[in-house]
């Protein structure tokens with residue numbers, strides 16, 4: 001299982017960190033941790049490595065193990081993870097140190113929560129952590145992990161990585177689609193200006209998600225996903241539901257004898273979400289195929305590039321329709337920034353991950369985040385308001401559940417234009 005990344009947490013004491021790094025080095029030297037190169041590059045190699053590590057660890061003396069809290073039979077440490085998982089991990093790391101071994105049900109897992117340990121796992125021993133955890137909700141929504149993000153590390157992932165870096169998210173394609181991003185940011189700023197003239201509060205979260213969805217769907221599928229409020233609402237709900245269900249811990253994924261039991265009632269919900277996703281994407285693919293037949297494609301969006309690759313007989317791997325559909329399901333964005341370099345070199349803060357499986361959409365995301373934030377700050381002052389419309393003295397920063405770490409409650413603000421009209425040239 002991939003190491004949990006708990007970036008952005010307060011540091012543990014230097015002694016704890018030194019002990020933890022010492023533990024990993026010593027364990028490798030004494031053979032308590034297997035050699036990652038024996039299982040690397042194989043499907044499921046990281047899980048095999050982790051299981052082997054745990055097997056050796058249980059045979060070795062207790063001081064060879066990283067610390068672990070008391071485990072219960074069957075559930076292991078699952079009972080310690082209530083509510084929002086990363087908050088529980090944070091509490092555990094403060095108590096037990098920057099490297100902990102845990103059992104999530106029957107799945108062995110390492111929790112790493114200091115930059116030094118994360119570097120050991122994601123850089124020094126990268127080959128052992130190239131696969132993602134198996135999450136049944138994601139597997140179902142991606143037609144059996146046929147996408148790129150959750151595909152096991154192997155020939156298909158390597159093929160897709162090459163295509164993504166050379167054709168889909170490379171500099172020239174991003175440049176070609178710059179007018180789309182500029183247009184969407186301009187529409188966003190005009191909307192804020194209208195609200196500002198009327199002194200009307202804006203749900204900043206909702207508007208930013210709408211903007212991100214519009215940018216992504218225009219770049220990927222050539223059309224806005226919020227043309228008509230009805231369609232926009234449907235899309236937003238769908239995205240929120242996908243984030244929520246994929247970010248909730250599913251007991252059946254971890255406790256072996258619950259594997260086929262739908263304890264949390266996910267099955268019905270998932271079927272419904274996938275049916276709606278299918279309808280939406282099938283319709284968009286049909287429209288694209290129609291345009292291709294009629295030779296009406298002027299600027300190629302990412303879906304057209306994928307359809308070209310599907311038709312290209314010379315490709316070493318044949319893309320299936322399900323591969324394409326699973327690929328174009330994109331995750332909503334997290335708009336965050338930090339003074340640190342966020343490009344995977346500083347292990348204190350890894351919003352895009354690090355190493356071979358780090359985010360290939362990082363340049364695109366940073367273009368959009370910087371331009372949007374810049375425009376929001378340069379053009380407006382922001383007054384946060386509560387439900388009753390009164391100005392708030394401080395912001396509610398409570399975290400919600402979901403893979404993208406959403407806010408628990410929306411940020412609602414009244415924008416105040418610094419200049420009116422705004423001279424736009426983004």
Ligand code: HEM
Pocket residue numbers: 148149150151169330333334335336350351352353354355356357358359360361362364365366369
């Ligand atoms: C602010 C916006 C974004 C954030 C914070 C973000 C974050 C991440 C993170 C943390 C990972 C996992 C990295 C790892 O395991 O080391 C990831 C993977 C990925 N991201 Fe992003 N991402 C963003 C935007 C995008 C965009 C715009 C795209 C594409 C248009 C994209 C496509 C992907 C893909 C395909 C993967 C899987 C890569 C693989 O498994 O090899 N992301 N992203």
